[in-house]
Amino acid sequence: MSEQPPAHIARLIPRLELTGTERILELGAAPGVAVAEIGPILSGDGHVTALDRSAVGARRIRERNQALVDAGRVSVVEQDLTTLAPEPPSRFDLIFASNVNVFWTHPRKANVDALAALLAPGGRLRLFYGYGPGDGAGSGRDTGSLVAATLRAAAGLADVTIDGAGPTLQVSARKRD
Ligand SMILES: C[S@@+](CC[C@H](N)C(=O)[O-])C[C@H]1O[C@@H](n2cnc3c(N)ncnc32)[C@H](O)[C@@H]1O
Numbered sequence: 480m481s482e483q484p485p486a487h488i489a490r491l492i493p494r495l496e497l498t499g500t501e502r503i504l505e506l507g508a509a510p511g512v513a514v515a516e517i518g519p520i521l522s523g524d525g526h527v528t529a530l531d532r533s534a535v536g537a538r539r540i541r542e543r544n545q546a547l548v549d550a551g552r553v554s555v556v557e558q559d560l561t562t563l564a565p566e567p568p569s570r571f572d573l574i575f576a577s578n579v580n581v582f583w584t585h586p587r588k589a590n591v592d593a594l595a596a597l598l599a600p601g602g603r604l605r606l607f608y609g610y611g612p613g614d615g616a617g618s619g620r621d622t623g624s625l626v627a628a629t630l631r632a633a634a635g636l637a638d639v640t641i642d643g644a645g646p647t648l649q650v651s652a653r654k655r656d
């Protein structure tokens with residue numbers, strides 16, 4: 480971690496409520512800034528899989544986090560989340576994304592059933608939107624309600640909540656036990 484993260488990333492890190500031992504999947508993780516913030520916290524089995532569909536994005540994640548990749552704490556995957564397969568084992572304690580719009584723009588493509596299948600029982604899904612005050616997020620649309628409806632349509636998820644207070648919108652769900 481050699482530079483200050485953008486404010487929207489700095490805001491979401493505490494909202495992940497990490498102990499450091501979680502197995503984490505970040506969707507749309509380029510350029511790897513959140514990964515760089517989480518990396519030093521990791522201990523025990525703690526690991527981040529950083530996924531992005533952009534080849535340039537995946538390269539930037541890797542370059543920014545090379546030491547964590549070399550240490551086996553971070554894996555970088557170049558893939559579109561809409562093509563993720565719901566393959567066992569259900570290994571992630573936390574799946575999160577910041578400003579990945581497919582969950583409200585194309586709910587049926589968002590592949591939430593597969594994401595739920597990849598979560599361990601009781602695992603958490605957290606989706607964040609917005610860059611800060613005045614970024615226009617939410618103007619003319621209710622992003623939180625749209626994202627929540629996408630998550631509620633997934634059989635494997637429960638306890639869908641929307642936290643729209645403050646500059647970052649957070650939509651959360653939990654994998655059914
Ligand atoms: C707007 S940027 C946000 C980047 C970062 N998460 C943040 O909040 O600053 C969206 C990122 O998600 C990636 N992305 C968008 N849709 C995706 C998808 N369907 N599968 C994987 N990555 C996706 C893009 O390539 C891009 O890197």
